[in-house]
Structures are given as C-alpha cells and as structure tokens.
Amino acid sequence: MSHQSLVLTNFNQFEVRERSLAELTGDNAIVRILATAICGSDIHGSNGSTGRRFPDQVMGHETCGVVEKVSAQASAELIGKRVVINPVISCQQCELCLAGKEYVCRSRKVLGVTKGVDGAFAQYVIVPVRNLALISEEVSPILATAVEPLAVGYHAVIRADVRPNERVLILGGGPIGQAIGLACARIGVSNVLFSEPSESKRKFISKFGFESVSPKELQSIYETSAKPSVVFDAVGSAHSFGDAFKHSDVAARIVLVGMDTPDLAIPSYEVSADERSILGSYCYTNEEFADTANWLGSNHKLVEPFISDVTPMSKAPEMFEKLHDGNFDYNRVVISQDE
Numbered sequence: 237m238s239h240q241s242l243v244l245t246n247f248n249q250f251e252v253r254e255r256s257l258a259e260l261t262g263d264n265a266i267v268r269i270l271a272t273a274i275c276g277s278d279i280h281g282s283n284g285s286t287g288r289r290f291p292d293q294v295m296g297h298e299t300c301g302v303v304e305k306v307s308a309q310a311s312a313e314l315i316g317k318r319v320v321i322n323p324v325i326s327c328q329q330c331e332l333c334l335a336g337k338e339y340v341c342r343s344r345k346v347l348g349v350t351k352g353v354d355g356a357f358a359q360y361v362i363v364p365v366r367n368l369a370l371i372s373e374e375v376s377p378i379l380a381t382a383v384e385p386l387a388v389g390y391h392a393v394i395r396a397d398v399r400p401n402e403r404v405l406i407l408g409g410g411p412i413g414q415a416i417g418l419a420c421a422r423i424g425v426s427n428v429l430f431s432e433p434s435e436s437k438r439k440f441i442s443k444f445g446f447e448s449v450s451p452k453e454l455q456s457i458y459e460t461s462a463k464p465s466v467v468f469d470a471v472g473s474a475h476s477f478g479d480a481f482k483h484s485d486v487a488a489r490i491v492l493v494g495m496d497t498p499d500l501a502i503p504s505y506e507v508s509a510d511e512r513s514i515l516g517s518y519c520y521t522n523e524e525f526a527d528t529a530n531w532l533g534s535n536h537k538l539v540e541p542f543i544s545d546v547t548p549m550s551k552a553p554e555m556f557e558k559l560h561d562g563n564f565d566y567n568r569v570v571i572s573q574d575e
C-alpha cells in the first residue's frame with residue numbers, strides 16, 4: 237500500500253511524495269492520520285542544526301488519527317476508534333522497561349525522530365497497539381495533537397513530586413513551559429510564575445491565565461517574595477539554568493526539561509551546601525500519556541490557546557519556510573490531513 241507523506245528530502249527541503257507503507261505485522265496497527273503538530277524539535281532539526289533529523293525522513297510525533305486496521309493478534313475492537321499515539325516505542329523487555337522507565341529504554345525508537353521510523357506527517361503510520369491511547373471525540377483532532385507535549389509537562393511535574401501548596405517558577409514560556417504550567421493546574425498548584433524574555437510568547441502564556449515576567453524582573457520580585465521551591469527549566473540554556481539556581485529557594489528541586497545546550501555548568505555550592513536537587517525529565521510513561529489523553533477529554537477548553545495555526549499537508553513545505561525565517565508569530569502549528 238502506498239500513501240502520501242511529507243518527506244524531508246534534504247535539510248530545509250520538503251516534498252509531498254508517494255511512499256510505501258510497511259507490512260502490518262506483530263502487535264501493530266495502521267492509523268489513518270487526521271492531524272499532526274509541528275514540534276520545535278522538527279523546526280530546529282529539519283535545517284540540520286541539531287543532528288536529530290535526517291534527509292529522507294518523514295517527521296511527525298505529535299499526532300491524532302483513527303485506527304484503520306490491526307494485526308491478527310490485536311483486538312479488532314479498536315478499528316474506527318479515534319486515538320492519539322505515544323511516539324516512544326520501547327522494547328518492553330529490558331530492566332528499564334520492566335521498571336516502568338520505558339521512555340529511557342536503551343533500544344527505544346521514536347516515531348518520526350529515529351532514522352528509519354516514518355512519522356505522522358503522512359496519511360498513515362504503523363505503530364504498536366500498546367502505543368495507542370483513546371481520545372474523546374469531543375476534542376478536535378487538531379487540539380488532540382497537544383497530548384504529547386502535555387504529557388511531557390505532566391511527567392516533569394510528577395518527577396518533581398510537586399505539592400499543591402508549593403511555589404513554582406517555569407523558565408521558558410514555549411509550548412513545553414506552557415504544558416508544565418497546565419500540568420501544575422491539573423494537579424492543583426496555583427502559585428505558578430513564568431519567566432520568558434519574548435513579549436509575544438508572554439502574550440500566548442496569558443491566554444491560559446498564567447502570570448509571566450521577563451527574566452530581568454526576577455531579581456526584584458524575589459527580593460520581596462519567597463523564592464520558588466520548584467523550578468522547571470524548559471529552555472536548558474546557560475542563561476536559564478543559571479536563573480534556576482539564582483532564583484530558587486534553599487533545598488529546591490530544579491527540573492531540567494529543555495535541551496537548548498548539550499553542556500551546562502553547575503554552581504556546585506548551591507547544590508552541595510544548599511541541598512538543591514537537579515532532576516532530568518524526559519517524555520512520559522505510557523500510562524501518563526494515556527492519562528493525559530483522558531484529562532484533555534474533559535479539559536479541552538483550558539488547552540485551546542495551545543494551537544495557533546493549521547495548514548494542510550500540501551502547504552506544509554511553505555509553512556516550514558515561514559517557521560524557519562523567524563518573523564512568524566505562532567504558538568503551535570498543526571498539519572491537517574483535511575485539504
């Protein structure tokens with residue numbers, strides 16, 4: 237069977253092409269894609285700058301579709317159901333998978349990210365049945381693509397074991413920062429402040445009802461009010477990571493989620509003498525992903541500002557150009573399979 241796919245033919249070059257779909261084997265399903273969001277990692281990867289995307293790749297890992305077909309071993313009840321896809325495909329056999337840390341499985345593959353695993357900027361994808369999560373049809377397929385980043389935010393909040401009465405600072409107001417803020421709201425944390433240098437991003441943050449300031453203002457704010465006990469660094473740059481130490485309380489947890497810079501310096505006495513903890517957070521468990529799909533089903537109004545733009549797949553090459561040139565004011569762009 238062949239289908240239309242958006243192929244990254246070379247760095248910065250896209251083309252919609254016919255591509256053959258692999259055979260349906262094992263415990264897999266074919267999902268007909270309805271909508272797939274463009275992640276920041278797709279934007280930064282497709283120009284070759286991060287080394288995390290490759291020519292001849294079909295990207296796309298934040299997606300919603302309908303189950304078209306399942307292999308003989310899987311339950312036919314799923315056919316026709318609307319689903320979102322956990323893009324992290326793990327081995328389910330190693331000690332990490334067995335310990336519930338499947339998202340760091342050493343042999344994991346990520347849909348639309350790992351070389352050779354065609355993603356969801358396409359009419360169809362093949363994924364293991366266990367990676368499918370049901371999503372309410374009350375959530376539009378466009379908004380349902382938000383489950384993946386929302387699950388990233390939820391996992392980060394669970395990693396830090398945030399309690400409802402804590403003070404939270406989120407560094408970086410892009411979609412992952414927003415997802416962390418929404419996860420705080422989800423578990424009942426109300427004392428949340430964002431630090432974000434871009435005024436246009438601060439405008440998107442305010443649409444969710446969150447408070448945000450420019451990083452320059454943090455100093456004066458924490459001269460008169462208590463510093464946060466949990467800081468999420470949703471950027472991961474030298475600047476943001478420095479702010480995480482400067483503007484956190486003694487014994488705070490600092491959660492590193494953003495991946496801007498591969499090597500960061502640590503102010504060691506602020507870790508040793510003040511007992512701050514640094515936690516890494518990556519992806520989510522299959523259960524957190526499914527729970528997030530379920531949560532979105534009854535909270536879609538709250539999440540609506542997440543998606544700012546929609547484009548059909550035929551216009552996606554032009555959209556990537558716009559996203560790369562840097563003058564386009566957007567929050568999240570979704571590629572729809574509706575032409």
Ligand SMILES: [Zn+2]
Binds near residue numbers: 276
């Ligand atoms: Zn992503």
Ligand SMILES: [Zn+2]
Binds near residue numbers: 326328331338341
């Ligand atoms: Zn594994």
